[in-house]
Every structure is written in C-alpha cells, then in structure tokens.
Amino acid sequence: MEQMKFISASQVKNVLTFELLIPQMEKALAKFSDKKVVQPVRSVIPVKEYGGFFGLMPSLCSEDNVLATKLVSFYPNNKDVPTHNAVIAMFNASNGVPEVIVDGEVITAMRTAAVSAVATKFLSNKNPKVLALLGSGVQARSHYQALSTLYKFEEIRIWGRTKTNVELLASELNGIACQTAEDAVKEADVIVTVTSSTIPILKKEWVKPGAHINAVGACRPDWQEIDPELMRLVSLFVDSRDAALTESGDVILSKADIEAEVGEVILGKNGGRKTATDVTLFKSLGLAIEDALSAKLVCDLLSSSYSS
Numbered sequence: 001m002e003q004m005k006f007i008s009a010s011q012v013k014n015v016l017t018f019e020l021l022i023p024q025m026e027k028a029l030a031k032f033s034d035k036k037v038v039q040p041v042r043s044v045i046p047v048k049e050y051g052g053f054f055g056l057m058p059s060l061c062s063e064d065n066v067l068a069t070k071l072v073s074f075y076p077n078n079k080d081v082p083t084h085n086a087v088i089a090m091f092n093a094s095n096g097v098p099e100v101i102v103d104g105e106v107i108t109a110m111r112t113a114a115v116s117a118v119a120t121k122f123l124s125n126k127n128p129k130v131l132a133l134l135g136s137g138v139q140a141r142s143h144y145q146a147l148s149t150l151y152k153f154e155e156i157r158i159w160g161r162t163k164t165n166v167e168l169l170a171s172e173l174n175g176i177a178c179q180t181a182e183d184a185v186k187e188a189d190v191i192v193t194v195t196s197s198t199i200p201i202l203k204k205e206w207v208k209p210g211a212h213i214n215a216v217g218a219c220r221p222d223w224q225e226i227d228p229e230l231m232r233l234v235s236l237f238v239d240s241r242d243a244a245l246t247e248s249g250d251v252i253l254s255k256a257d258i259e260a261e262v263g264e265v266i267l268g269k270n271g272g273r274k275t276a277t278d279v280t281l282f283k284s285l286g287l288a289i290e291d292a293l294s295a296k297l298v299c300d301l302l303s304s305s306y307s308s
C-alpha cells in the first residue's frame with residue numbers, strides 16, 4: 001500500500017464553505033431517498049465507563065464512485081477536548097483500495113448544519129426573521145453560519161444550560177442571551193435544538209404556529225430533546241425513516257407519525273409543509289452519505305487547488 005494521504009481539520013476548514021456544501025447536502029439527501037445509496041443504519045457501541053459512544057457509518061454511492069466510512073465518537077462529558085471526534089476513510093470504489101483519510105470533526109460540524117439548512121429551505125415558511133438556538137456548543141455555531149448563508153435573520157435568540165457559554169455565543173453572534181428556553185423560542189420562526197440533553201427541552205406550548213424546528217440532538221433510542229406532545233403535533237420529516245425508527249428517542253417514544261424523508265420532498269415525492277400555520281420538524285440523525293459526499297467535495301477542492 002502507498003503511504004495513506006491524510007487531510008487535516010485545518011485543511012478541511014480552508015476549503016469547505018457552506019455555499020458549496022449546502023447544495024451538495026441537498027444532493028446527498030435526494031440520492032439517499034432515491035435509493036441510490038447503500039447504507040446500513042449506523043452501528044453504535046456504548047462506551048459505558050466514560051458515558052461515550054462509538055459509531056460506524058459506511059456508505060456506497062456507485063453513481064459518484066464513492067465508497068467510504070465515517071468512524072465517529074461522541075463523548076458528551078468531554079471538557080478539554082471536543083465532544084465529537086471523527087475520521088472519514090475513503091476507498092477506491094472500483095478496486096477497494098483505501099486512498100485517503102479525512103479528519104471528520106469539521107465535516108461533522110458543517111455537514112450537519114448544512115443538512116438542517118436544506119431542510120429549512122424546503123420546509124419553513126418564506127423569509128424567517130427570528131432564529132432560536134437551544135444549545136451553545138459546536139453545532140449551535142455551525143447552524144448559525146449555515147442558516148445565515150440562506151437567510152438574513154433580524155434576531156438570534158440563544159438559550160443553553162451554561163450561562164457563560166450562552167453569553168459568549170450571544171456576543172459572538174450579536175444575539176440575545178435568554179434566561180429560559182421558552183423565552184428563546186416563543187417568537188421564533190426557525191428553532192434549532194443542538195444540545196446533549198437526554199430529556200425534552202422544547203415544549204409544545206412555546207412554539208408559535210408556522211415555526212420550523214431542526215431537532216439535531218438526542219441520537220439515542222432512549223434520549224429526547226422534544227416534548228412528545230409536540231412530536232405528535234408537528235408535520236414530521238426525517239433524514240432516514242429506518243434510522244429514525246431505530247435511533248431517535250423523540251420519534252420512537254412519542255410514536256409520532258413520520259410524514260416523509262426530506263429527500264422525498266426534494267425529489268418532489270412529498271409536498272412538504274401543507275399550511276402556513278403548520279409546525280414542521282426535521283429530525284436529523286446524520287447520514288453516512290452526507291459525510292462521504294462532504295469528504296469527496298473536500299478532496300476535489302484540494303486537488304483543484306493543488307493543480308491551479
């Protein structure tokens with residue numbers, strides 16, 4: 001084997017933009033729902049001693065000649081190192097030879113937010129003005145950046161568990177630090193839940209008619225971020241039906257009906273939002289093909305920057 005190429009987090013950061021990534025994630029979601037992707041539901045090993053999880057996320061998309069797997073760890077209790085760490089191993093789809101390993105930390109942060117931006121584009125009412133972020137970590141920042149690529153928000157309202165983190169993020173984003181989650185979401189057109197909470201943090205009574213919610217945390221079958229009554233009220237969209245019914249405590253425990261995969265909306269197989277007053281909710285779990293196509297985009301951008 002030749003010496004394996006490695007693409008670092010800073011190389012990813014240097015070339016990847018939301019302008020490029022959002023359309024790529026729209027394609028990834030559509031290909032997934034159009035059955036152009038071979039991808040099992042993620043395998044996850046709990047690392048009980050440390051409250052961590054280790055996930056294996058393989059995918060094949062023959063029409064893009066992409067064969068890859070993300071290996072991701074999620075240790076919500078980490079303090080001095082990131083809570084999510086990952087690598088994406090890319091193989092040559094025609095002969096199975098491993099070619100490159102791409103750092104997955106920045107890709108995980110950016111592709112998750114880019115996917116929520118796509119869901120928001122297809123499901124929210126036009127011209128949302130108030131954005132609420134519940135959570136003040138990595139995904140809160142990347143979601144602000146991705147959504148601000150598509151929309152000019154007049155107000156950013158932020159709530160989180162740790163007051164100092166909320167205040168720091170509010171000052172970075174020129175947003176409003178809220179004392180309660182209710183305060184953050186009650187006027188919001190778009191709500192993003194990006195916490196490591198295992199119990200509901202967003203209640204039905206607080207959400208205004210017509211709002212769109214991107215529910216990004218709670219990736220375990222016994223974890224929830226969303227009040228089950230709210231889950232049953234919303235028009236519910238997911239990235240993958242199989243994953244939602246296997247991994248999402250919000251979906252499984254509430255027994256809420258899934259309206260469609262977002263990919264089906266992109267493909268025109270489902271009409272998405274029905275009325276301006278419906279509350280729509282996108283339950284995101286993260287798809288391996290999002291990582292594979294993001295890593296391919298990074299490799300293509302880097303090789304074109306070397307050759308120019």
Ligand SMILES: NC(=O)C1=CN([C@@H]2O[C@H](COP(=O)(O)OP(=O)(O)OC[C@H]3O[C@@H](n4cnc5c(N)ncnc54)[C@H](O)[C@@H]3O)[C@@H](O)[C@H]2O)C=CC1
Nearest residue numbers: 083135136137138139161194195196197217218284285286
């Ligand atoms: N759907 C997807 O594709 C992905 C989902 N995620 C999930 O998104 C969530 C946020 O991830 P990151 O921002 O990277 O993590 P992070 O560790 O940077 O931030 C986590 C945030 O949750 C808050 N938090 C933790 N426990 C809480 C509790 N009990 N109640 C309220 N807030 C609490 C923390 O204070 C912090 O603001 C996590 O649940 C993570 O697993 C992450 C990557 C991909």
Ligand SMILES: O=C(O)C1=NCCCC1
Nearest residue numbers: 072074108219285286287
């Ligand atoms: O898709 C991912 O990557 C993740 N999803 C849920 C939480 C861990 C990382």
